Amino acid sequence: MTKTILLKNRPEGKPSMSDFEFITEESENTISKGELLLETKYVSVDPYLRGRMSDAKSYVPPFQLNKPIQSGVIAKVIESKNDKFSVGDAVSGLLNWQTQQISNGEGLTKVDPSKAPLSAYLGILGMTGLTAYTGLTEIGKPKAGETLVVSGAAGAVGSVVGQIGKILGLKVIGIAGTDEKIELLKSKFGFDAGINYKTTTDMKAAIAEAAPNGVDIYFDNVGGPISDAILVNINRLARIIVCGAISVYNDTEAPKSLSVQPFLVRNSALMQGFIVSNYAEKFPEAMKQLATWLAEDKLKYSETIVKGFDNIPNGFIDLFEGKNKGKMVVEL
Amino acid sequence: MTKTILLKNRPEGKPSMSDFEFITEESENTISKGELLLETKYVSVDPYLRGRMSDAKSYVPPFQLNKPIQSGVIAKVIESKNDKFSVGDAVSGLLNWQTQQISNGEGLTKVDPSKAPLSAYLGILGMTGLTAYTGLTEIGKPKAGETLVVSGAAGAVGSVVGQIGKILGLKVIGIAGTDEKIELLKSKFGFDAGINYKTTTDMKAAIAEAAPNGVDIYFDNVGGPISDAILVNINRLARIIVCGAISVYNDTEAPKSLSVQPFLVRNSALMQGFIVSNYAEKFPEAMKQLATWLAEDKLKYSETIVKGFDNIPNGFIDLFEGKNKGKMVVEL
Numbered sequence: 001m002t003k004t005i006l007l008k009n010r011p012e013g014k015p016s017m018s019d020f021e022f023i024t025e026e027s028e029n030t031i032s033k034g035e036l037l038l039e040t041k042y043v044s045v046d047p048y049l050r051g052r053m054s055d056a057k058s059y060v061p062p063f064q065l066n067k068p069i070q071s072g073v074i075a076k077v078i079e080s081k082n083d084k085f086s087v088g089d090a091v092s093g094l095l096n097w098q099t100q101q102i103s104n105g106e107g108l109t110k111v112d113p114s115k116a117p118l119s120a121y122l123g124i125l126g127m128t129g130l131t132a133y134t135g136l137t138e139i140g141k142p143k144a145g146e147t148l149v150v151s152g153a154a155g156a157v158g159s160v161v162g163q164i165g166k167i168l169g170l171k172v173i174g175i176a177g178t179d180e181k182i183e184l185l186k187s188k189f190g191f192d193a194g195i196n197y198k199t200t201t202d203m204k205a206a207i208a209e210a211a212p213n214g215v216d217i218y219f220d221n222v223g224g225p226i227s228d229a230i231l232v233n234i235n236r237l238a239r240i241i242v243c244g245a246i247s248v249y250n251d252t253e254a255p256k257s258l259s260v261q262p263f264l265v266r267n268s269a270l271m272q273g274f275i276v277s278n279y280a281e282k283f284p285e286a287m288k289q290l291a292t293w294l295a296e297d298k299l300k301y302s303e304t305i306v307k308g309f310d311n312i313p314n315g316f317i318d319l320f321e322g323k324n325k326g327k328m329v330v331e332l
Numbered sequence: 333m334t335k336t337i338l339l340k341n342r343p344e345g346k347p348s349m350s351d352f353e354f355i356t357e358e359s360e361n362t363i364s365k366g367e368l369l370l371e372t373k374y375v376s377v378d379p380y381l382r383g384r385m386s387d388a389k390s391y392v393p394p395f396q397l398n399k400p401i402q403s404g405v406i407a408k409v410i411e412s413k414n415d416k417f418s419v420g421d422a423v424s425g426l427l428n429w430q431t432q433q434i435s436n437g438e439g440l441t442k443v444d445p446s447k448a449p450l451s452a453y454l455g456i457l458g459m460t461g462l463t464a465y466t467g468l469t470e471i472g473k474p475k476a477g478e479t480l481v482v483s484g485a486a487g488a489v490g491s492v493v494g495q496i497g498k499i500l501g502l503k504v505i506g507i508a509g510t511d512e513k514i515e516l517l518k519s520k521f522g523f524d525a526g527i528n529y530k531t532t533t534d535m536k537a538a539i540a541e542a543a544p545n546g547v548d549i550y551f552d553n554v555g556g557p558i559s560d561a562i563l564v565n566i567n568r569l570a571r572i573i574v575c576g577a578i579s580v581y582n583d584t585e586a587p588k589s590l591s592v593q594p595f596l597v598r599n600s601a602l603m604q605g606f607i608v609s610n611y612a613e614k615f616p617e618a619m620k621q622l623a624t625w626l627a628e629d630k631l632k633y634s635e636t637i638v639k640g641f642d643n644i645p646n647g648f649i650d651l652f653e654g655k656n657k658g659k660m661v662v663e664l
Contacts, residue, residue, distance in 0.1 A: 019492060052599065109630050220593060223594065227593065242596040242597050245591065245594045247595070248594060254564075254591070255591040256591060257591040257593075259577065259580055259586070259589040260587055261555035261559065261580070262555065262580060262587075265575065265577060265606070266388070267605060268604075268605050270602070270603070270605070271592065271603040272602050273597040273598070273599060280599050
């Protein structure tokens with residue numbers, strides 16, 4: 001019996017349960033030569049998936065209606081007619097929201113459960129870690145002593161960005177939406193300062209106070225008014241790494257923000273949008289560095305683990321409520 | 333008798349004559365060893381000066397109240413106690429809005445009136461040409477066959493950007509504010525298409541129509557709603573060269589525009605603010621190339637020449653009404 005989650009409607013605004021459809025197929029999965037049968041163990045839910053649910057022009061084609069949704073998945077090989085994979089292997093790949101599925105092995109990477117828990121390969125040792133590392137180093141080009149601000153700082157990517165910033169000798173300020181998250185940023189992840197944007201009335205002043213030398217690097221996960229408040233505090237030659245815009249993903253009208261052009265001209269500043277796959281050639285180096293830091297206990301990570309296949313859509317929806325601390329993962 | 337223009341008030345919104353003060357000093361200018369006495373011939377008025385009239389944090393310190401305003405100036409040496417300059421030399425430099433002034437020669441460059449009219453050294457062979465060349469080549473990284481959109485296209489920088497774009501094999505679309513300017517873009521400067529933003533009701537659709545393959549490079553001189561309409565038409569890996577934001581320079585409240593973050597993320601696109609001096613090491617190469625193209629008649633330029641020292645502020649104010657075609661220069 002295989003369960004699958006399809007995209008039923010393109011969400012209007014915030015996604016809701018009615019945008020998803022569960023189907024159950026009773027038929028057996030039979031594999032052919034070169035194929036594998038995979039059993040899903042962990043499913044990654046990520047803000048960027050919201051973009052693929054819309055029909056807008058984007059870097060990846062939109063999900064099709066009435067087809068399975070896909071995201072990062074860790075699965076176990078339970079049958080194999082492919083020489084490269086054996087029964088019992090754990091693999092990582094972009095796979096369907098499905099309890100079992102057939103793959104030809106393309107795009108799958110074996111992961112080693114002895115080195116880190118399997119779920120870590122969706123987070124700190126997966127897209128999350130790679131996004132944080134490549135964005136901060138390739139676009140941010142950090143120099144020790146500079147000031148880094150991270151929005152969505154308690155999120156999966158943000159908490160890693162801040163820690164890498166500290167390892168590289170930056171002053172790191174995190175922005176998040178609860179006092180509990182701010183406390184976590186400082187106590188667990190070693191941020192120098194944190195700002196709770198929900199209880200701060202003057203964000204512009206709060207950032208100026210936390211970053212008295214101005215902001216050299218801004219790792220932007222959120223867009224919207226938080227980013228506006230940082231923009232007015234940037235230094236000459238500032239680099240803004242535009243990783244996401246979760247604050248506006250659910251807006252049904254095109255959101256307005258402070259005009260960036262005057263700030264960019266005045267400061268000869270850079271804004272660079274990216275997706276992690278742009279830096280695929282850096283992945284081996286990045287993975288090695290992340291694994292080393294993890295083994296040395298220089299990197300910590302948080303996970304919010306939701307249990308059960310049926311809760312994948314809930315887990316995804318909860319991202320937009322900020323209910324996760326760190327990487328949100330669904331365990332089957 | 334020396335006349336000088338001082339900044340009397342920091343303009344609120346659009347600059348007006350009452351922001352400037354004229355003073356006349358009767359005393360003789362006497363130079364010491366190493367100094368020169370300069371007589372001003374041409375004064376450059378440029379949109380970026382508006383920024384220096386405000387007290388905001390910027391790449392160059394603001395003008396001081398009750399002190400002379402400075403901009404690019406071409407002057408003749410009328411007395412010299414400096415070995416590097418002789419009486420009769422024409423020089424270019426950042427100098428006061430003043431009929432005569434003393435200099436120690438620092439920051440002055442000799443210019444050759446036999447190669448081009450003196451005023452050209454404030455335009456196509458000066459900051460204007462260098463801004464167009466370095467911005468387009470260093471940030472835009474153009475590849476033949478790509479589509480370039482230029483806003484403020486009939487302005488000093490814009491008209492040069494478009495022509496360099498054509499020389500480099502791009503499809504070039506210009507945006508300007510009168511039908512006469514649009515005609516000029518096509519007939520004189522060789523743009524492939526022009527859009528009059530004042531008579532076009534749906535800019536987004538007009539750009540999509542003029543750029544059916546999308547926009548790869550956007551040279552932004554204006555900011556505001558025009559830039560919003562281009563943003564929605566950018567391609568993956570687009571480069572936005574943020575040179576100016578004349579449409580919002582006079583706004584007294586921080587202007588709002590379409591949030592750029594979702595477009596930058598979706599397209600892995602770049603926005604880079606710059607000032608020409610960031611690329612000073614490229615100036616010799618750029619000057620050589622511009623002079624060659626000019627000699628080969630591959631580059632045309634327009635000037636709007638206003639006559640008389642007393643009209644410098646008027647010439648400057650007229651920039652914000654779009655009264656100039658090409659480089660606005662005041663001739664003494």
